[in-house]
Amino acid sequence: MTDLATPGSAGLLNGKRLLITGVLSDMSIAFQVARIAQEQGAEIVLTSFGRALPITEEMTRLLPAPAPVIRLDVTRPEDLERLPLEVTRHLGALDGIMHSIAYAPPGALGGRFLDTPWQDAATALHVSAFSLQALTASCADVLEDGASVVGLDFDASLAWPGYDWMGVSKAALEAVARYLALYLAERHIRVNLVAAGMIRTVAARAIPNTDHLETIWRNRPPLSWDVSDPTPPARACILLLSDWLSATTGEILHVDGGLHAVMT
Structure with a gap:
């Protein structure tokens, strides 16, 4: 399957300015959101920090066009305060934000749910859920009316063995998205989540019991699911970042091969 447009041509995101x-x-x-966004006509900036910063900068070489990388740690108020100035310098304003941020300390994962100290749980909640509010609020003055905010989710209606406080954080993320959808509606800013199935990402590899989750997604979804292909959920993010779903907000779009909907 090919994408609908090449960089600079009229596509779903033609003229959009996105923070990813x-x-x-x-x-x-x-990364696939960034790639497809450029192919669909968007101008983008990326964010990263710490040891991940040079990795993100290296990844920009694989994109259809160069993209600046802004230093951003969503737990640092000074980074959030500086972010609008950086966005203005690179893009002027934003038509969309892609939130793909999650982390839980080892003590909050792997079946240690009952023994997890508050500090570890708080870190997971701060980075993985509160950061959606923090990032969106930080960019409020540079977000255009009618903009779209999209976050990545993992079905929080179930308790996944080993996922533990990250699962709780995803449930909190879903609530944060709904409240943002409520309070930003007067500016016609939409806030939605994509609940992706199991993908073999860097973040997923840090979760204990990943092999078990991969087995579930290889065998149980009614539609075939490839744990090594992040493109399907990325395409859903692109759709939500576009103007095509202009009346959709507070939604969780499942892109998981249909696993969430069936018992097998």
């Missing part, structure tokens, strides 16, 4: 977080490898859903 979470580009760590070509297996990142965020």
